[in-house]
Amino acid sequence: MEYRFSDIFRYIKPSEIRSLLKYTSDPELISFGGGMPNPESFPIKEMKEILNDVIDNYGKKALQYGTTEGLDPLRDELAKYVEKTEGIRAKREEIILTTGSQQALYAIGKIFTNPGETVITEGPTYVGAISAFNSNKAEMIAIDLDDKGMDVDALEERIRNFMANGTKPKFIYVIPTFQNPAGTTMVLDRRKQLLEISKRYEIPIVEDNPYGQLRYDGDPVPSIKSMDDDGNVIYLGTFSKVMAPGLRLGYVIADRQIVEKINLVKQGLDLASDSLSEYIAYEYLKRGDIYRQIPKTVSLYRKKRDLMLKSIAEYFPEGVKYTKPNGGMFLWVSLDEKIDTTRMLERALKAKVAYVSGAAFYPHGEKHNSMRLNFTYSDDDKIVEGIKRLAYVINEEMEVVE
Incomplete structure (x- = not known):
């Protein structure tokens, strides 16, 4: 055949x-x-204890299908976690669990881009994002990085060129903290400028932050999402780097309209993330092990x-x-x-x-x-x-x- x-x-x-x-x-x-x-x-020691307790206390629920948006108590614990670590204030309804943050990238590309439409990335950028956006036939434009992060002046000039031709990018994807692959961190002034550009031209920012807690020296820089008062930033997080990647658990924090759309895409991908992993993550956060x-x-x-x-x-x-x-x-x-x-x-x-x-x-x-x-x-x-x-x-x- x-x-x-x-x-x-x-x-x-x-x-x-x-x-x-x-x-x-x-x-x-x-x-x-x-x-x-x-x-x-x-x-591993903590995971063994948590797993035993999850089976004893939640076994019938943890081994059953879960809701598409994710375990409610885990989303509540995540809201506490991101407020403590990143200064982000989020309600349960603004959080959705995903099967790794890679699924979130695919879903975001799916809900925002039609084939041939443009998204902005850093140059270089995460290879998984390239794969996810390619899967939706997006046209990616890379804006160069330097040791202070994305060149936001060059970004705005590129956006103006698009606007002059009657189009504009669907979103701006950045990894501002310990960027993959470059390792650079976007300085605060550029983060603020990027947020202003997003507001001015009404282009959402997708802030991917898998490494933010892995700081070895220097002072923390506020996440872009923590400075966002208008719902312009879609924030991606993951348990892969702060717990274990084998549990395949990520999350998105965004405006409820976006969460609802990701929910619909996720229903077509896996119906729901792994319930057992969600209960493990819930206990990991609740106990303070993280x-x-x-x-x-x-x-x-x-x-x-x-x-x-x-x-x-x-x-x-x-x-x-x-x-x-x-x-x-x-x-x-x-x-x-x-x-x-x-x-x-x-x-x-x-x-x-x-x-x-x-x-x-x-x-x-x-x-x-x-x-x-x-x-x-x-x-x-x-x-x-x-x-x-x-x-x-x-x-x-x-x-x-x-």
């Missing part, structure tokens, strides 16, 4: 990160490519970040630029513009080290001389050895292109 698939699959490309997984069975490979939390950060676990995770990751930065400074050749993130899970390395890191990856894999090439983080693969490195997952000795291997590969590639 010749299968006739829908036109949408012309826009859906495989993720380079997922493609790298086929190499992970090689015990000699050191991979900085994934975005996985370190298993040492998982609160506030005791995050400092342990921060301590673990700070050490690994420092070790990778120290190793890069020691082993990488002169002229290589890299970010020095105050938190999160990633840093961004930029090489000579003549180097194509996608092509260089083959050389790196032969040297038993992996990364994600920079082109994967641009909607149209615009730039080719950068790479994302994850510092949270690998053992300390492998961080040092992996950077040594990568330095060798970069030096070889530089000799080829010169």
